[in-house]
Every structure is written in C-alpha cells, then in structure tokens.
Amino acid sequence: xxxxxxxxxxxxxxxxxxxxxxxxxxxxxxxxxxxxxxxxxxxxxxxxxxxxxxxxxxxxxxxxxxxxxxxxxxxxxxxxxxxxxxxxxxxxxxxxxxxxxxxxxxxxxxxxxxxxxxxxxxxxxxxxxxxxxxxxxxxxxxxxxxxxxxxxxxxxxxxxxxxxxxxxxxxxxxxxxxxxxxxxxxxxxxxxxxxx
Numbered sequence: 001x002x003x004x005x006x007x008x009x010x011x012x013x014x015x016x017x018x019x020x021x022x023x024x025x026x027x028x029x030x031x032x033x034x035x036x037x038x039x040x041x042x043x044x045x046x047x048x049x050x051x052x053x054x055x056x057x058x059x060x061x062x063x064x065x066x067x068x069x070x071x072x073x074x075x076x077x078x079x080x081x082x083x084x085x086x087x088x089x090x091x092x093x094x095x096x097x098x099x100x101x102x103x104x105x106x107x108x109x110x111x112x113x114x115x116x117x118x119x120x121x122x123x124x125x126x127x128x129x130x131x132x133x134x135x136x137x138x139x140x141x142x143x144x145x146x147x148x149x150x151x152x153x154x155x156x157x158x159x160x161x162x163x164x165x166x167x168x169x170x171x172x173x174x175x176x177x178x179x180x181x182x183x184x185x186x187x188x189x190x191x192x193x194x195x196x
Contacts, residue, residue, distance in 0.1 A: 008130040019139045020060060026141050027103050028056050035090055041078055043071030053093050055100035065110035076102045
C-alpha cells in the first residue's frame with residue numbers, strides 16, 4: 001500500500017481539539033478520563049483526569065506558541081483558584097490541593113520555554129505536526145522533556161530552530177593539575193612586561 005503523507009498547514013482549532021482528544025493517551029497516559037473538552041478560559045483548554053485521578057490541562061495553539069503557553073499557565077492558575085468548585089463538580093477527581101498538570105501543545109517551542117520547563121516540573125511541552133496520511137488526518141507529537149534542556153542549542157537571531165532538539169557536546173571540565181603548562185615568554189615579551 002502506498003502512503004501519501006502531506007503536512008496540514010492550516011488546521012481548524014476545533015478539528016485540532018478533536019485530534020488531541022483522540023491522542024490523549026500520548027499526552028496524558030492511558031486510562032484517562034475527559035472532563036471538559038472546552039473550558040471557558042482563553043484558548044479554551046481541555047481538562048482531563050489522568051489514571052491517578054489528577055487533573056490535567058491541555059493548552060494548544062499551533063499558530064502562536066507563546067499564546068499556548070501563557071493561556072495554559074493562566075488556566076492552570078484559574079483552576080487552582082477555583083479549588084472548591086472543581087472538587088464539587090468533578091467528584092471523580094482526587095481532592096485537588098495543588099496546581100494541575102499542564103500540557104502545552106504547539107508547533108514550535110515558545111520563547112522562554114527553557115526557564116518555564118526548568119522551574120515547573122508539572123509542565124509538559126509537546127511539539128505537534130498535523131499530517132494527512134492518505135485520507136486520514138492525525139497528529140505527530142514529540143515531547144520535549146526536562147532532560148532535553150541540557151542538550152538544547154539556542155539559535156542565533158534570525159535562524160529558525162529545527163524540529164528536533166540539537167544536542168550539544170559539552171567537554172568535561174579539566175582539573176587544574178591536568179591543564180597543559182603555559183608556554184614560556186620569549187625574551188622580548190618578558191622585557192615588555194617588566195617595563196609595565
């Protein structure tokens with residue numbers, strides 16, 4: 001069977017919402033439960049409960065990665081502020097006592113994502129591509145993990161980041177005892193420095 005694979009550049013947000021709900025096993029884990037497909041806050045994030053009955057917010061925007069991150073952080077704060085209401089409405093959840101997990105889905109890493117990922121262990125970032133394979137549309141998801149931050153290269157301004165993390169090779173620090181000796185000064189160099 002021949003596969004005809006095409007990238008879908010302009011995916012309707014509601015179609016993307018349905019695709020992400022279908023792909024929730026990859027985003028949240030198996031045995032999840034959909035609580036709200038469209039919360040009434042900016043970006044209209046999705047609310048699910050994971051296998052341990054903890055709430056998970058999915059914020060997405062393929063066109064604007066910064067909006068996806070900021071809307072998700074804002075919705076997470078709003079959900080945390082509404083704890084009594086959340087615990088009454090969603091009785092299947094364990095009593096929410098801390099911020100829900102946040103999953104951000106976007107086509108490229110948002111600005112400043114390294115600092116946010118490093119500072120918030122409850123946040124996950126997924127890079128997403130919408131593809132049409134033959135007549136079926138689906139999403140390709142790539143998780144950017146906290147451990148990837150050590151291997152991320154920041155591209156110079158004006159350079160587009162690639163789809164894959166760029167690994168950096170970091171040489172181990174050498175101890176002072178193993179440093180090569182500095183070359184001796186020539187007679188002219190020694191005379192110059194003595195005159196200073």
